[in-house]
Amino acid sequence: MELHEPDLTAVPVTAVLAALADDVRLQIVRALADGGEAACGSFDFGVSKATRSHHLKVLREAGLTRTRAAGTSRLVRLRRDEVDTLYPGLLDAVLTSRPTA
Amino acid sequence: MELHEPDLTAVPVTAVLAALADDVRLQIVRALADGGEAACGSFDFGVSKATRSHHLKVLREAGLTRTRAAGTSRLVRLRRDEVDTLYPGLLDAVLTSRPTA
DNA sequence: GGTGTTGTTCGATCGTTGTCGAACAAGGGT
C-alpha cells in the first residue's frame, strides 16, 4: 500500500486548515498531541471505521500525520515538529482551545 | 440591518478554521492584516459581489472581522487582538505562509 | 424625485465532503 505523505510545504494552507476544521479530525489530532503513536482503531469517536479511515487519510494527505504499519495495525503520529516549523503556533492555538467549544 | 458579530469564545474552533480554509477568504484576511479598514468592494478577487458578500459574512460570523456602516459602504476590519488572545499564533501562522501555496 | 453606487438576500446549480455498509486485503494466532 502506497502511503501518500506529502511534504508539508507542498500542501496549500487552505488544505491544512480544512483538515483541521472537522470535529472528528480535531479529536484525533488532540489524541496525538502528546507525541505518541496510536493505532487507527483507538480513535473511536462514534463513527464507523470507514469514516475513521477517511479522516486519517485526510490528515495524512494534509501533511499532518505519518503512518507506519505494525502487524495488522497502523500506527499514526502527529508531524508536530514539521508543522510547528512551517506554521508556528498553529497547532498550539488549536490544541489548547477547549474541546467542544 | 442586524450585524451578527459573535463573541469569539462562542464560536467553535472548527468554524474559525473552516472560515480560514478558503482561498478567497484568506486573501481578504491578508488584505486586512495591516489592521486597517477596507470597504467590501475593495476585495476584488475575481468573484461576484454576491460571493464576496457571502465570504465576508462567513468571516464575520466566525468572529474574525467587524463591520461598520459608512455611507453606502461597509468598512471591515480584522479582530486581530481578540483572535490573537484566544488563538495565539493562529493568524500569524496563516498570514506568514506564502500565498498561493 | 430620480439616478447611481454599494451591499445584501434569494433561488438555483454544482462540486465537495462526511457518512455508512459491504466487500476486500493483509497479518496474526491457533
Place this chain on the structure above:
DNA sequence: ACCCTTGTTCGACAACGATCGAACAACACC
C-alpha cells in the same frame, strides 16, 4: 488451513458550501 482482527476501498447518499445572476434595500448626490 481457518478464522479473527485491523484497515482500506468502493458505491451510494445526504448535507454542505462556493458560485452566480437577479432582485431588493439603503444611502448619497444632483
